[in-house]
Amino acid sequence: MINQDTIVALATPSGAGAIAIIRLSGKEAISIADSCFQSVISGKSLSFQKTHTIHLGHIVDGVKTIDEVLVSVFKNPNSYTGEDVVEISCHGSNYIQQEIIQLFLRQGCRMATAGEFTLRAFLNGKLDLSQAEAVADLISSDNEASHQIAMQQMRGGFSSEIAKLREELLNFASLIELELDFAEEDVEFADRTQFKDLVERIRFVLKRLIDSFAVGNVIKNGIPVAIVGEPNVGKSTLLNALLNEERAIVSDIAGTTRDTIEDEISIGGIGFRFIDTAGIRDTKDVVEGIGIKRTFEKIDQAQVVVYLFDAEDFKNNSATFKVEIEKIKNKYPLKPLLVIANKIDKLSDEDKSKLDASLSTFERSHFILLSAKHKIGVDKLQDKLLSFVNTGALRNNDTIVTNSRHYDSLLKAFEEIDKVKSGLETGLSGDLLAIDIRQALYHFGEITGEITNDDLLGNIFANFCIGK
Template identity: 50%
Template structure:
């Protein structure tokens, strides 16, 4: 699949900047550089940097650049590679690329450098996909997950699982070869224990996808409640700036306001919604309320604000300051949207804390705060972080964040469950072996030990050009 052509492309972000990096990769990349530069780089050591004045065809100086040479087997792609650091002028970038195109290069396709790294054995498929995730990471936690995967932690664990299954399959298939002689090479009790062990770990990887997915894409958090409960004040307090308008007038927030907040390296997408009440004052507010209800359906975490001060006890709507009403509504929503985490926040709790002695009697957890003076905010941030991380450690645990990997793991789980059932019910060895081979296939598809051309094309087409 590797083209014999030498490819080139801009590897830094498109646009003007102080410095731009242009990359060449292929057998002839050093030879092409020598022709363009007018001097030989054939005998320069790998990883060496050189100052160079690049000239146009007419002999005039185009730019002063730094060229780094990487020899075959010692580069990102595994091929001879050249990187040119030039000034970030759009004109200079394009002119340098044109020089190399005219000298025998062809323009790289999206993800072609990383695809060559995979095809040349510099990394497996899951590591190659992690390159894209690393580039797109927006928080410390998503960076940790991508970096661990790119460095091979996920691949090594899958390799161990697959080797255990290969050992299993070899014993079962050996029995099939000697079926007529009634020879047993595999202890079914031990095999059952092995399949159970591998299956448990595959299930743990599947479970980690929920965390990996939100770390990769951000955690949507809906801040909901009745008018005047302090939703906008809470948003401003969390962000540390006056992002939303705060007013005593009910229905100030008419539309959805979205902002991002980083807590413990996790990116939360905070959504301040219009106040929810049974009858809106007018049509625009009603549209805002409907959008609020829609955001609850999409959110991973829902913060249900209620005014516990008693100041707005006569306010309209089915979400009032009354703790019973709020608790019942929160429990109902938590049941309907079982995939989300709900928290009832008793805002302005400090104004009447001495009058409230009854314990919280609902399933939804409760946290008293004051959005105005900031009390309870550190506890709220800690709660948000804990709901996402749970018992996982992003620095040491393998976290699955790729939907393709999840699909393969689910199919692996299905095959292992069939094999486990077969061992428990003493089904014939050939059926058990078939299920184990299928599990091995799906595990291999994650790292690229078993892959197809159309799969590779689909994966690398999502990369940016130059990577």
Template identity: 50%
Template sequence: MTVEGTIAAVATGAGGALSVIRISGREAIAVCDAVFRAASGRKLSDQSGYTLHFGRIVAPETEKTIDEVLVSLFRAPRSYTGEDMAEISCHGSAYIRQEIMKRLIEAGARQAGPGEFTVRAFLNGKIDLSQAEAVADMIASSDRATHAMALNQMRGGYSQAFDTLREELLHLVSLLELELDFSEEDVTFADRGQLDALLGRIAGEVGTLLRSFSLGNAVKTGIGVAIVGPPNVGKSTLLNALLREDRAMVSEIAGTTRDVIEETVCIGGVHFRFIDTAGIRATDDTLEQMGIRRTFSSIGKARIILLLADGSEERGTLCRRIEESLSDIALRTGQRLYILLNKTDKTASGDPESLADSIGSRFGHPALAISAKENRNLDRLTDLLSRSIDTDPLYDGTPVVSNTRHYEALLHASEALDRARQGLHAALPSDLLSQDIREVLYHLETITGKIATDDILSEIFSKFCIGK
């Protein structure tokens, strides 16, 4: 990737009252001067950075006004890209945007590619690669949690954690490689006990970052919630009630839902992906069997499982059905299961709340009495879901890994750290220990972009929108 020429692009979406057009590069201010006529009569090239100027964008050949605009001026290196920049705030008409872009290109700019402004910020050392990726996450954020996660990473919270690890590892490598220069004298510069303790602490910090991926990736993609249970217990009715719309078909006929239906709801600033599944039962229907197989696939991928049961049934029958359903579900580490006693509006006698408490105690999973049809206790259900996800790390500045590329790099770094510690315990020579630690450094530096191939950069920035 190169930083060549002066680029321009519309940085705002269509349909708004105003638009912003960005220009960056060595000739950015001269290009803007070619089409801008300041009300003050002064050239932008004579103005200092961080100033705002009112005037007109004109067709240079006729001096005919295209629009009245405001131009923000930024001087290198104190700009987003690290280059001279100008941003034109104009009216949001598609015709005006097209005319201004046409004149800027005629004056010497070229149309920017996807993410090219952020590419230049990265290549000019204004941000590292993890911060650049956070820019895309910030644009794509759709709730409070994903916004907080992207903001922390964009501000460098992520990078600071890696920089600290990197400095400590570099110090280790320098001491080990210094020993190689004095190999004949058998001199030791790195105390092996301190070295082991330091590697252990760094391995612990890398492990913490790896474990945070479970939360970060789930928040980024939406917390998966599988609604499961036997046919006709109200799974589709519950989904419709949570969505406040008739998304899933509801019928008294058992086995109506034969495929997975997935919809997203924002609860407490976090997106939850609710998955309505086919009822689990023995059946000879080929299509229903396919739906049930997909149900088990959804259960395996979900972070939370809502097991529905018919709370209007006689207690003995109810307990037997719950026991049968639980026997079909193999919970994996980190999954939560809640038992929902639905149809409590049909209960003729007894206290649904006491029944739920009794069921919860018997089966070892929290239970809640609800009525999806009458929206009874659905507020308690959403509160239960919100409290089941510890989002505090997202808001207190703790680095949380949400990017699969970062997770894979940390995984490789962790494996190299394990090899280094094993080599240390086996009294391997300094050059072999140094090699393993340098491998740790390599994987950490691919995250921040201190080491990055053109293929990786192209893959990352190709997903950016034009103008960012």
């Protein structure tokens, strides 16, 4: 599948900037770059330079000088792609970038497709498939936790764990396959007791990895949090306080927020996407009614619901608010619900105590007194939100699965290992055991790329950016 031609692409984001990097990879990368490069040192040729060296000079098109550049040379196999690679650091003018790329295209390069540099790294054995996918995750990481997981996976933390299990299982599979060749002699080369221990260990590791996906998915994609409540209780003010900017319009007019407003921040390295919703109330206003309908849609999509109410109104009408809280709890029983009394700066200490005492024990464990306007209690809200995420695995540097393709393969591998375990317990014959083991090995291989196909690779690398 691997192409032998030389590819070129802009490796930095498109647009004007101080510096841009243009990358070439392939058998002719150095010679093509050399044909357009004029070193500041007379007679210096890139083809005869050592790997991992940088050279100052000019990119020229005949007698025309395009730009002064730094050229980095990486010779195979000690490069990102495993091929000869040249990276040209030029000035970030759009005109200069395109002039240099077009020059290389005329010299025999072709434009790289999305993710083709990383695809070549995979095909040349520089990365396994899970590490290659981690490159895309690293590029798209927008908080500390997702960055940490992507770095761990790119360094081979996840794939090495899978590869070790696969190797041990493969050794036993070989012994069982050998038994089939001596079926008439009725001999056992694979120690069944050791094999049972291995299967139990594999089940334990697979279960841990599968369970980690819930945390990994949250860390990778962020946690949607819906802020709901009646009109004019301070939902938009709370959103602005969390974001530290005037993101939502705030006024004393009930129903100001007609549609949902979303923004994301990082709390403790975890991304939270806050959704400010339209106030929930009976209304004849058509536009406001559409906004309220969307509020319930956003609550359905959210993983955490924050119910906000005016502390002064609660003091005078606590029964009504308790009914509303119970409605939300009953409608969304599986979603964590935080109940927040806002505008507590208007309450006396005695009123605050009465407010706290009026809530049940369960409600109090998810209850926060807060003043969004004066940012009192916002830090407690952030701590409470963070407590909903199991960051223990992250702190312990455990392997966390974030990729849905890996998750699917792990589930299938776990199912096959369960069949092997059941077969061992019931004394299943070696030929039938071998079928289930082969299937488990197949799903392990899908993760790291020992087993793959062109369609799978095309789907994975199509999501990469050009130049990576």
